[in-house]
Amino acid sequence: MSTLEQMYQQVILDHAKYPVGRGLVDLASVEGHLAGESHQVNPTCGDEVTLRVDVTPEGSVAGVSWEGQGCSISQASVSVMTSLVEGADLDEVARLDGLFHDLMSSRGKGLGDDDAEDALGDATAFTGVSQYPARIKCALLGWAALKDSLARSGALATS
């Protein structure tokens, strides 16, 4: 597999084509839930994502919805992330965020840790992206929006 094919894994191309969670859902708050929204711009290209998160009173992610414009890597990444974090509790989300950042710093080597890679599931498909420094920000855009929207929801403070 060429490094280009390592970057554009089939999982990524599929998520870019059929994204999960795309289309913003109204945040008319469910009783006791916390909700937050974030808008993030990738300054190097001007691409953007707007993401909303809904957190249960118990501190787990009830739902993520988003709207965005960007390259296949950014769109696929936010889509994969959405599937991954839905239902997860906030500690788990923080762990996944940390793992995904580590993956992006791995320069194509991956995490070399089966447990961690199992946890990341489809998101390990982004290993190839980490060989392209200019594209790492693409893959991280959605994760930045998730973190920020959680912070804005107030959920991080209570957890």
Next chain:
Amino acid sequence: MSTLEQMYQQVILDHAKYPVGRGLVDLASVEGHLAGESHQVNPTCGDEVTLRVDVTPEGSVAGVSWEGQGCSISQASVSVMTSLVEGADLDEVARLDGLFHDLMSSRGKGLGDDDAEDALGDATAFTGVSQYPARIKCALLGWAALKDSLARSGALATS
């Protein structure tokens, strides 16, 4: 003679030590004479000369006096110039000014013209200075002051 000795000719060292015309003379105007003063700064070193000129009704230089602070080249040059132009008519001054500028552009070669060099007299001692681009401005400082003070006297307009 080294190029340094070509620059610092004895004539120059003497004029620097015993300058002609140094000490500003009051310009309380003589009947019918035109008088002008100019202050020039060499921006590359901050040195300066203030020069006064007195022109007869017939259009010849009755007197030059000056005050200045600067290197031996600049002080000697204004001194030599003073001796040279006193008594000369304005056309002659213009010619000398032109010749001296040509000399300064000669890169140490001189004017190659006996008449011209005769006219310049002691000022030909500055030939060596023209080998040092950074010092050419020193030698021209007094000449710039003379030209400007003549312009300010109004004598150029009437001649």
Next chain:
Amino acid sequence: MTTTATVRPGDPALQAAESGSLSTTELAAVRADFPLLERTVRGGKPLVYLDSAATSQKPQVVLDTEVDFYEQRNAAVHRGAHQLAEEATEAFEQARAAVAAFVGADEGEIVWQPGATAAINVVAYAFSNATLGRGGEAAARFRLAPGDEIVVTEAEHHANLVPWQELAARTGAVLRWIPVADDGRLDLSGLDSIVTERTRVLAFGHVSNVTGAIAPVATLVAAARRVGALTVLDACQSVPNMPVDLHELGVDFAAFSGHKMLGPTGVGALYGRRELLEAMPPTVTGGSMVEVVTMEATTYAPPPQRFEAGTQMVAQAVGMGCAAEYLGELGMAGVARHETELAAEMLKIADIPGVRVIGPLDTADRLAVVSFVVDGVHAHDVGQVLDDKGIAVRVGHHCAQPLHRRFGVAATARASASVYTTVEEVVAFREALAGVRAFFGAE
């Protein structure tokens, strides 16, 4: 200065180029001058560098000239009593003369700057400093009053837009702009209502770094003159790629960068008509631009030094002078013809299904800078696939967000040429581009 250039003036091949374009042998000779072009990328693929509008590659002679400066005559200029300082000053000023001659200006009208962006900012800050009272009587021409207008175009690079927005914000002047038509050229239909008696500055790009369109300079200069506005030409893309004679164009100011015209990074030039430079207050202040400094006040040196505060980018200026000579020896008329050929080749991408070119589709009044979008594939993904084949194009908004917005796109991919670009490279690019949609399953 050009001691190792393969192509030399008077070369019969070059004389031919004066009437036609560059021949295959000439082009081969030119390419041999550029060491970077021998590089391979992405696992041994030959590099096809189509990103010259961002920055050009450098001929060996420019690199050698710069190194020679450092190894033989590096010293602070304009002030030394020592031989190195004399030699450094001479090299620096000769470079100024070379750049001036190359763009049809007088030596005293060329101010060294770190780049075109800095150069445009110098003019914009001259206006705001004058408006704050700096520069005395002489600077009256640069003083803005409420209601005064600054005109730019919708096609500008951010470098020729944001400084004017900021000037407007600092002074209360109003920013207006000439719109862009669907074909990517300026829409001059409303020119007379945009450039009016209220206009004090008209700033516009000579050649768009997105569409490649050449602006109608004569028309714009005439409009500005009619109302007494000063003109500022962003000549970044024109100077490297076509003959430019600033006196003939009649603009008041112009800015261009060394790194886009085969010269080093970190150097550029501001051109200003002598009389205007004389009247302008400085922007950056410090050493070497002063006359008399006391703790209380400072008087300024005449131009160009007034606008060259601090130790200058001497080695880079010398390199830029060498680059100007190199291009001058090649002959800009031939260079421009060569690039017109390349533009024609590039524009054939419009025939690839799903590819849309942003900008003029014909080769009249345009250079070899072609931006495009691919249906269903983001520009960055397009660029990545091309890169994998060794083809370097630029992706993004190319520092022209408003122009991209005008065409309803956030980003484009852009291929651009320089004197060393070949038709074969453009063909390789076209072929690779034809396969992009399939790669992403977008067909």
Next chain:
Amino acid sequence: MTTTATVRPGDPALQAAESGSLSTTELAAVRADFPLLERTVRGGKPLVYLDSAATSQKPQVVLDTEVDFYEQRNAAVHRGAHQLAEEATEAFEQARAAVAAFVGADEGEIVWQPGATAAINVVAYAFSNATLGRGGEAAARFRLAPGDEIVVTEAEHHANLVPWQELAARTGAVLRWIPVADDGRLDLSGLDSIVTERTRVLAFGHVSNVTGAIAPVATLVAAARRVGALTVLDACQSVPNMPVDLHELGVDFAAFSGHKMLGPTGVGALYGRRELLEAMPPTVTGGSMVEVVTMEATTYAPPPQRFEAGTQMVAQAVGMGCAAEYLGELGMAGVARHETELAAEMLKIADIPGVRVIGPLDTADRLAVVSFVVDGVHAHDVGQVLDDKGIAVRVGHHCAQPLHRRFGVAATARASASVYTTVEEVVAFREALAGVRAFFGAE
């Protein structure tokens, strides 16, 4: 990056240097790295370069690194989808990290600038732009009101004086200054009445480029902190010649130039505490420093990019990073000790009849920069006679007219050293200087 440096880290000779000064062999190895030092001048005389405070010479590794950048990875940074752009960006950012590490700063606190002069101007314009309402809420700290004061010292280089004079003139703030004592050091006796509650900025030089005196940074920073003023350190002469840790010094801003620290011309750095850079409005605007640009308005990128408008001096930044590594490997403590030895040698000129040193006569808290006058001989004539013997010194006011006026002289001659300067060179200088008065018959 330092692929050809003769002196390498871990070299036992160097370890020794950490505790002492540079040994003769080490110094010889260092000198061999500097091609220009082999030059002869004025008819075959070996060059004795004592003008390093104006600009330093460059080691081969810096020249090679810059050329290697151009030949292998020259491209526009931060934006490319292609391999060259990736590599160029990496080299550029690694250089930033190297410079940051060298001066004890974080990467995000180092802003590339064309030089120290430009860097100081960026801070001065941040104040005036904020005062004109730019930068919103965040910039409140930079807004000046009538009655606000800016404090500098009488010893400043024009680069750290004129921008503040201009800022005062643009905003109505008042410029005050700390005077210089007879020994050339700052006279701090009136400090508390000069740095007061009205003081908003205290800008001062770390090491004077005329007297070589090192300023009492801790005292000045404490005085500024007491009244909530921001400090701006002109570190041009300290960074190349002694260990500098900006975090430890506790200044808010600092500026220094590449060309004085063995790096290329055309590059320098602005240091700013992260929190302040975040709050500051930009000075130079254009491409690459923006987030969203419409024709109506622009939002700015976070620092350091916010202050890096337009194409950067990439090759020069990479060269400056290499120079920082080269000096770091030599060890700045050893370099400083070497220069103290040289200063002691230089100061012996005070024993030559008719020679008067301007500045401290002892080697405590001073570097090897020694300015002097010769009774009855103008500085320029002194310099010319030395030059004839191959000895390059600087003459004039060294961009510090007020300091010269303080000592009643218009010009001085100045000898200054760098890491490659030898005691033998200083001795040759002393001997030549001893003959100057006789040459002019001034004895």
